[in-house]
Amino acid sequence: MGNSLRAAALLAFVVLSILVSLLISSVQQFGAQGVFNVTRGEEQLPEALISQLSERRREIVPLLLLNRDEDNFSDEPLDSTWDTTVWDKIARGASRASVDGMGCDSLVDMQALEVLGSGYTKLVVKANLVGGMAVALKLVNEQGIDMGKCLEEFDEPEACRELVAYKLKKEMVLLKRLQHPNVIGLRGHCESQRRAAGAEGGRLAVILEQGTPLQMIQLLQSPWEDRFKVCLDLVHLLHFLSRSPLGSVALLDFQPRQFVMVSGTLKLTDLDDISAELTHCRAGTDCTLLFPQRNFTVPCVRGVCEGLNQKRNMYNAYRYFFTYLLPHQAPPTLTHLVDHIMNSTGELKGDINETVQAFEELLAQYQSGAHLHNLPAAELTDYLLLRRVGGSGGEYRCWLSYSAQGCVLSVHSPREAAHICNSHSQCSSFSLTGQRTWSGRLLASFRSSSAQLGPDNTSDMYVKKTTVSVSPSL
Numbered sequence: 001m002g003n004s005l006r007a008a009a010l011l012a013f014v015v016l017s018i019l020v021s022l023l024i025s026s027v028q029q030f031g032a033q034g035v036f037n038v039t040r041g042e043e044q045l046p047e048a049l050i051s052q053l054s055e056r057r058r059e060i061v062p063l064l065l066l067n068r069d070e071d072n073f074s075d076e077p078l079d080s081t082w083d084t085t086v087w088d089k090i091a092r093g094a095s096r097a098s099v100d101g102m103g104c105d106s107l108v109d110m111q112a113l114e115v116l117g118s119g120y121t122k123l124v125v126k127a128n129l130v131g132g133m134a135v136a137l138k139l140v141n142e143q144g145i146d147m148g149k150c151l152e153e154f155d156e157p158e159a160c161r162e163l164v165a166y167k168l169k170k171e172m173v174l175l176k177r178l179q180h181p182n183v184i185g186l187r188g189h190c191e192s193q194r195r196a197a198g199a200e201g202g203r204l205a206v207i208l209e210q211g212t213p214l215q216m217i218q219l220l221q222s223p224w225e226d227r228f229k230v231c232l233d234l235v236h237l238l239h240f241l242s243r244s245p246l247g248s249v250a251l252l253d254f255q256p257r258q259f260v261m262v263s264g265t266l267k268l269t270d271l272d273d274i275s276a277e278l279t280h281c282r283a284g285t286d287c288t289l290l291f292p293q294r295n296f297t298v299p300c301v302r303g304v305c306e307g308l309n310q311k312r313n314m315y316n317a318y319r320y321f322f323t324y325l326l327p328h329q330a331p332p333t334l335t336h337l338v339d340h341i342m343n344s345t346g347e348l349k350g351d352i353n354e355t356v357q358a359f360e361e362l363l364a365q366y367q368s369g370a371h372l373h374n375l376p377a378a379e380l381t382d383y384l385l386l387r388r389v390g391g392s393g394g395e396y397r398c399w400l401s402y403s404a405q406g407c408v409l410s411v412h413s414p415r416e417a418a419h420i421c422n423s424h425s426q427c428s429s430f431s432l433t434g435q436r437t438w439s440g441r442l443l444a445s446f447r448s449s450s451a452q453l454g455p456d457n458t459s460d461m462y463v464k465k466t467t468v469s470v471s472p473s474l
């Protein structure tokens with residue numbers, strides 16, 4: 001048992017090492033070259049593969065043509081099949097814009113590749129660029145299901161890689177079209193020259209803002225405030241997607257693993273599987289949303305299912321995020337607002353605008369501290385305020401703490417902190433350093449009677465008066 005575990009671990013390590021060294025060599029092959037030259041030797045490829053390739057290309061075209069207000073990707077008319085120079089234009093169009101300014105030269109001499117995550121299609125690695133910028137590189141996942149399926153069917157490594165890379169290209173176009181604070185930032189891309197001398201061509205690396213994969217388990221153990229932030233960010237994203245430059249967009253593969261966190265903000269990173277299509281209908285019965293637990297029907301208005309994409313996203317947000325993150329440990333006096341949100345999203349009663357409003361109302365209530373008005377007013381008078389005094393030691397652990405060692409919680413005011421300290425049997429003091437959480441609440445450190453107090457001009461210390469009387473040294 002122990003041996004087989006060790007063997008499995010070793011194997012995993014070896015596979016990972018090979019993967020990483022493969023990556024390094026493939027990325028190094030990019031070299032510093034920005035010129036695209038798409039020469040296709042497709043005549044030798046199986047017909048089915050060629051048709052899949054052109055299918056993927058065709059998928060990208062409408063996304064480009066919708067681009068009316070910004071760069072004009074298509075300055076020549078496209079014929080109905082495909083113009084092999086279109087991708088070249090995407091590339092040029094994309095690199096013109098400042099948001100997508102990085103190219104292959106920025107990857108030269110980069111350091112420390114480490115796998116951040118992978119999925120059916122893509123592999124994401126961490127890279128530190130010369131100059132210290134940390135980015136994520138998205139590449140075709142050579143070990144992924146997509147690549148595996150294609151190889152099994154056609155056994156054409158290079159063409160298969162190209163086929164899978166179209167999903168990356170589509171994602172790049174979408175990232176550019178759907179820029180938003182809750183969508184991962186596109187920094188640039190690098191594509192190696194196809195069939196360059198000696199090297200395998202057709203490799204693409206998309207350069208993205210670096211995040212950390214969303215860890216649901218970890219999030220479940222985080223303070224309510226942080227879980228609420230994730231839901232709030234998600235609602236803002238869905239609001240944007242409901243009226244995006246591409247129209248109302250549905251995320252077809254809506255899962256926590258398609259999101260990452262960047263400095264405390266939720267961002268969508270997997271965009272290749274989205275749909276901006278309208279569903280045409282003759283009657284409401286054509287407009288059904290099927291989920292494992294629930295089915296919904298939206299109205300058929302002028303031949304189109306009204307709000308279908310938006311509602312699909314909302315119910316997915318409810319079932320993958322809100323049910324896990326929102327109700328648990330919500331401030332007791334805010335539970336009526338939380339319940340209302342849970343009910344209107346879980347039953348798809350409201351639209352996304354109403355949902356955004358409900359979240360903003362919840363945020364405003366939380367920030368105002370109005371929900372604390374019925375705390376006993378006298379509690380703070382049990383504490384002696386020592387200005388410019390900090391503490392060390394006396395740490396104890398508490399549920400949903402911001403710190404792994406001690407008890408650090410967010411509070412609206414010293415009064416709320418006093419209320420919390422009174423409810424912890426170990427607590428005999430708390431300090432406020434002026435550090436705040438994303439919503440503006442204060443971070444309070446709670447300590448037991450074994451804490452050492454000392455001068456600290458960044459902190460105010462509140463000591464329980466009963467404790468002060470037994471430590472006359474102060």
Ligand SMILES: Nc1ncnc2c1ncn2[C@@H]1O[C@H](COP(=O)(O)OP(=O)(O)O)[C@@H](O)[C@H]1O
Binds near residue numbers: 123141184
């Ligand atoms: N910018 C990023 N920073 C950190 N991790 C990322 C980033 N983008 C993606 N990931 C991780 O990589 C995984 C695979 O990326 P994704 O685009 O979802 O690929 P796939 O289409 O194959 O599912 C994601 O589940 C996520 O954990």
Ligand SMILES: *[C@@H]1O[C@H](CO)[C@@H](O)[C@H](O)[C@H]1NC(C)=O
Binds near residue numbers: 035036037038039
């Ligand atoms: C691309 O290849 C074609 C034919 O192989 C050649 O005519 C053209 O000059 C090349 N373009 C660039 C930019 O290298």
Ligand SMILES: *[C@@H]1O[C@H](CO)[C@@H](O)[C@H](O)[C@H]1NC(C)=O
Binds near residue numbers: 068077
């Ligand atoms: C984009 O190109 C089309 C022709 O393909 C032209 O009609 C349109 O005016 C161009 N738009 C901009 C913003 O340049």
Ligand SMILES: *[C@@H]1O[C@H](CO)[C@@H](O)[C@H](O)[C@H]1NC(C)=O
Binds near residue numbers: 295
């Ligand atoms: C949803 O609809 C499908 C097909 O119409 C049906 O098979 C399924 O039982 C329904 N599920 C629920 C939960 O109503």
Ligand SMILES: *[C@@H]1O[C@H](CO)[C@@H](O)[C@H](O)[C@H]1NC(C)=O
Binds near residue numbers: 342343346347
């Ligand atoms: C919403 O509220 C109704 C009535 O109060 C209740 O029957 C229903 O189960 C609730 N739904 C959810 C998803 O909480």
Ligand SMILES: *[C@@H]1O[C@H](CO)[C@@H](O)[C@H](O)[C@H]1NC(C)=O
Binds near residue numbers: 351353
């Ligand atoms: C939703 O809000 C936007 C503004 O953010 C507004 O333009 C749009 O008309 C609203 N939609 C509905 C259905 O109320």
Ligand SMILES: *[C@@H]1O[C@H](CO)[C@@H](O)[C@H](O)[C@H]1NC(C)=O
Binds near residue numbers: 458
């Ligand atoms: C806090 O104390 C440090 C020295 O311990 C001093 O350098 C700093 O200026 C002080 N800051 C304030 C705001 O008094």
Ligand SMILES: [Mg+2]
Binds near residue numbers: 119120270
């Ligand atoms: Mg994914």
